[in-house]
Amino acid sequence: MGSLAEDVRELARGWRWTRRPLTPESAEPWAPPVEPRTFPTNWARTPPARAAREAILRYAFRPLVWTETDPNVEGLDHLRDLSPPVMFVANHSSHVDTPLVLCSLPKQWRERTAVAAAADYFFDVWWRAATTALVFNTFPIERAGGKHATSTARRLVEEGWNLLVFPEGTRSRDGWMGRFRHGASRLCLEYRMPVVPIALRGTFAAMPRGRSWPVPGRVPISVRFGPPVLPEPGEEFRSLTPRIQAALSRVWEEDRTTWWESLHRERRGEIRPPTGPAGPRWLRVWEATRPPPRRRPPRIWRG
Amino acid sequence: MTRPGFVLDVDERTPPLLVHEGEGFRLQRFPLGTQVVYPPDPLPGIRDVPGAIREALLHPQGSEPLPELLHPGMRLTIAFDDISLPLPPMVQPDIRQRVIEQVLEMAARKGVEDVKIVVANSLHRRMTPSEIKRAVGERVFRSFWPGDLSNHDAEDPNGLTHVGVTDRGEDVEISRRAAESDLLVYVNINLVAMDGGHKSVPVGLGSYRSLKHHHNVHTMLNSRSYMDPPSSALHGSAARMGRLLADHLKVFTVETTLNGETFPSRFGFLNKREWEWSVKDQAMFLAAKRANDRAPSGIRREIFRRIEAPYGVTGVNAGETEAVHERTLENLHRQQVVEVNGQADVLVVGLPYICPYNVNSIMNPILVQCLGLGYFFNLYRGKPLVRPGGPMILFHPVPWEFHQVHHPSYVDFFDEVLAETTDPSALEAKYEQQYATDPWYVHLYRNSYAYHGVHPFYMWYWGAHAMDYLGDVIFVGADRKAVSRMGFRTASTFADAMEMASETVGGSPRTTYFHAPPIMLADVR
Numbered sequence: 001m002g003s004l005a006e007d008v009r010e011l012a013r014g015w016r017w018t019r020r021p022l023t024p025e026s027a028e029p030w031a032p033p034v035e036p037r038t039f040p041t042n043w044a045r046t047p048p049a050r051a052a053r054e055a056i057l058r059y060a061f062r063p064l065v066w067t068e069t070d071p072n073v074e075g076l077d078h079l080r081d082l083s084p085p086v087m088f089v090a091n092h093s094s095h096v097d098t099p100l101v102l103c104s105l106p107k108q109w110r111e112r113t114a115v116a117a118a119a120d121y122f123f124d125v126w127w128r129a130a131t132t133a134l135v136f137n138t139f140p141i142e143r144a145g146g147k148h149a150t151s152t153a154r155r156l157v158e159e160g161w162n163l164l165v166f167p168e169g170t171r172s173r174d175g176w177m178g179r180f181r182h183g184a185s186r187l188c189l190e191y192r193m194p195v196v197p198i199a200l201r202g203t204f205a206a207m208p209r210g211r212s213w214p215v216p217g218r219v220p221i222s223v224r225f226g227p228p229v230l231p232e233p234g235e236e237f238r239s240l241t242p243r244i245q246a247a248l249s250r251v252w253e254e255d256r257t258t259w260w261e262s263l264h265r266e267r268r269g270e271i272r273p274p275t276g277p278a279g280p281r282w283l284r285v286w287e288a289t290r291p292p293p294r295r296r297p298p299r300i301w302r303g
Numbered sequence: 304m305t306r307p308g309f310v311l312d313v314d315e316r317t318p319p320l321l322v323h324e325g326e327g328f329r330l331q332r333f334p335l336g337t338q339v340v341y342p343p344d345p346l347p348g349i350r351d352v353p354g355a356i357r358e359a360l361l362h363p364q365g366s367e368p369l370p371e372l373l374h375p376g377m378r379l380t381i382a383f384d385d386i387s388l389p390l391p392p393m394v395q396p397d398i399r400q401r402v403i404e405q406v407l408e409m410a411a412r413k414g415v416e417d418v419k420i421v422v423a424n425s426l427h428r429r430m431t432p433s434e435i436k437r438a439v440g441e442r443v444f445r446s447f448w449p450g451d452l453s454n455h456d457a458e459d460p461n462g463l464t465h466v467g468v469t470d471r472g473e474d475v476e477i478s479r480r481a482a483e484s485d486l487l488v489y490v491n492i493n494l495v496a497m498d499g500g501h502k503s504v505p506v507g508l509g510s511y512r513s514l515k516h517h518h519n520v521h522t523m524l525n526s527r528s529y530m531d532p533p534s535s536a537l538h539g540s541a542a543r544m545g546r547l548l549a550d551h552l553k554v555f556t557v558e559t560t561l562n563g564e565t566f567p568s569r570f571g572f573l574n575k576r577e578w579e580w581s582v583k584d585q586a587m588f589l590a591a592k593r594a595n596d597r598a599p600s601g602i603r604r605e606i607f608r609r610i611e612a613p614y615g616v617t618g619v620n621a622g623e624t625e626a627v628h629e630r631t632l633e634n635l636h637r638q639q640v641v642e643v644n645g646q647a648d649v650l651v652v653g654l655p656y657i658c659p660y661n662v663n664s665i666m667n668p669i670l671v672q673c674l675g676l677g678y679f680f681n682l683y684r685g686k687p688l689v690r691p692g693g694p695m696i697l698f699h700p701v702p703w704e705f706h707q708v709h710h711p712s713y714v715d716f717f718d719e720v721l722a723e724t725t726d727p728s729a730l731e732a733k734y735e736q737q738y739a740t741d742p743w744y745v746h747l748y749r750n751s752y753a754y755h756g757v758h759p760f761y762m763w764y765w766g767a768h769a770m771d772y773l774g775d776v777i778f779v780g781a782d783r784k785a786v787s788r789m790g791f792r793t794a795s796t797f798a799d800a801m802e803m804a805s806e807t808v809g810g811s812p813r814t815t816y817f818h819a820p821p822i823m824l825a826d827v828r
Contacts, residue, residue, distance in 0.1 A: 075441075075442070077400070080396060081351065081352060254442070258445050258446035259442035259443065259445065259446045260407065260418075260442075260443075260447065261446065263407070263408060263411035264416070266411075267411055267412055267414065
């Protein structure tokens, strides 16, 4: 038989000093799961917000990105025969990707483009959600899936908005392209939307994960738009996803070599997704940070 | 349904009409009763241009589909029209880029590796790398430049092949690479009826030795007009050469036609009929004219140089040259032909800032003459717009200015040759050979960006038919010295010009104002 002091000590172990005692999980009464609340972003597509966004992108982000890095944008002529809504699909390895793509687009395309952003990253607190929604016209996507994972995206497409999607779902850790998720393909098939692949090269070298500002030295970046991929009648998302990835890989190859060379490699079946060399992480990062060559002739006069 | 072109009779309610005058424009009142020929409204462009190109390449006229002509190990040459087309340069992507990309995609799928792309610049200046890039697009340019994409060199002794002689004794000499290819694909833009057909390969890839058989005074005097190929001795000669070539070389022609959307929306008033100008158009006209008149000439020229035409594509046809060209001309006529009843006593035209030979350059007096008496005068089918011996009044300042890099032989031609004679036959006989073979001009043509030494002669011959036909040529508001060097007359105002014209046609002449651009072709009945 223990002393009073021991009994008190035992009781004290089960006592939560800072909170109320917790009910064991198995003893909790059942309740239907609560759907996460979707952050409202409709206000970011109202005329005043669009005007503010255009001003911010054109007069702040574009000069900033184009000063801190050295982008070369090609292939915009592929947009000539398209009309909204289309889905822009790009590889993703840096926070600079989104402003880079948006500022590369002609105004009439940029002002009708919304960007899919991870709900758990960009929409976790109100101030981050509001800022990205205003500046980049983002809307939340649940990376874990779920009934409402793409509900906002669907509504936007129905309203005629173009979407910018990074189907890898996250930024690359080593600068190389990862596996594509199927969400983008499902959406394209549902709405018969053309997919415009965009190969981004050099953005990992310019501003990799962990950095909040581009590295010094105006790293050359290549933004290359490819010809649209159209969903075929009766096609399934399992075949469309690899087609989109193959198209993006071909555009990447076009940028790395030449358009003519990439066509020949495509015919010979030699194009592989740019997943980088096999080897340790440092080697893959080393290769991924090798910048694309500068395409412009050097300036003769330097002021 | 777009509105066709028509002829307006000037009455009391007619507003002052827009007249081009080089790098500028004005509103001009015309006498009551003046006939004004307006071009048709632009036809709607094809919505699915890539689809139309694919259809043309897969279902060509009088030829196997393009993919069937392609096989591994073959030599493929692609030639395309140079900077002289279209005018003004079109908004990117250029239609040449779109066609060439599809041809190359088919070639790549068939495993064709030996491909050369040639600018069919004939005796025109070489295109600069940036101009070529603009025409063929970044993808093609970066893939092929500089090794496999180049300008045609009509003076390269090792780069030419003498293919044969026609039954009329005309030498056919073209680019060796093209002549020795298994397939030559020619990509054309047919802006006016003179372009395309058999004129593309024998002229575009030809040499002086070949061109002199039809680029001469005799041929031009018998081309009435050279904008109407069946009535053109120039095209007859080119056709004989083209048929001879077709016996030696497989040519797959791709011809495209454009609509009349010549000016971008900020200059929308230039595309409209004056009484339909909105308040915004009127304000734009006023602002543009005021700013233009006050701007220094360098800035003014730069503004005009930057104009890009939002042309729509009205047709793409491919296959055997003659079958293709027949369809091309049908398309072109659908856009450009305007019926005009009877000839006028006086023809009035306003010359714009651009012609095929001064893109990114300066329109010198010889080119003004070529544009007015060559191109504009010849934009007819049947009979000229003006009766034989009638005067032609042209609006242009005709500045005594030359581009020293692009037009070096023009400077000497203007100073030396025209100072002695303006008679096309006389200067052809005495000076042409000397200019055509001058080693310095040849050097500049091959290594700089100069037009060939003989080119100013051709420009003068271009106007030979008009000079022979017209009774008087009067420039309004022009540099008196430059105009008189060419043997023409100058008037300060349009009223003065009409007064001068009355010496030939009396006090109340029947006057026609040809309201171009956009380009049209008068079908004079």
